Amino acid sequence: MSRASKYLLEGLVTLLVGLALWLLAGDVEVPVVTPAKVGMVLMCVGGAQSARGLYGAARRSA
Known part of the structure; x- marks a missing residue:
């Protein structure tokens, strides 16, 4: 698995x-932060991570 695909996968999971x-x-209700x-x-x-992964994949293929 390339670095770009790792960024893309991690970004999508974080986004979801x-x-x-x-x-x-x-x-x-949490005392310190709002979920x-x-x-x-x-x-x-x-x-941002997904965009970095897509950019890396596009740059690698070009």
């Missing part, structure tokens, strides 16, 4: 976990 937190944990906001951050990080 963030989406699940954002959609399903909105009513949960919905953590989900938004995870979605942004996962999107």
Whole structure:
């Protein structure tokens, strides 16, 4: 498995976990953080990792 595909897979998993937190944990109250906001951050990080993986795959094939 290449580095680009690892970034892509890790980014997609992070994005899906963030989406699940954002959609399903909105009513949960935690004293320090809001799970919905953590989900938004995870979605942004996962999107960035996925984009890096796609860029690496495109650069490698060109």
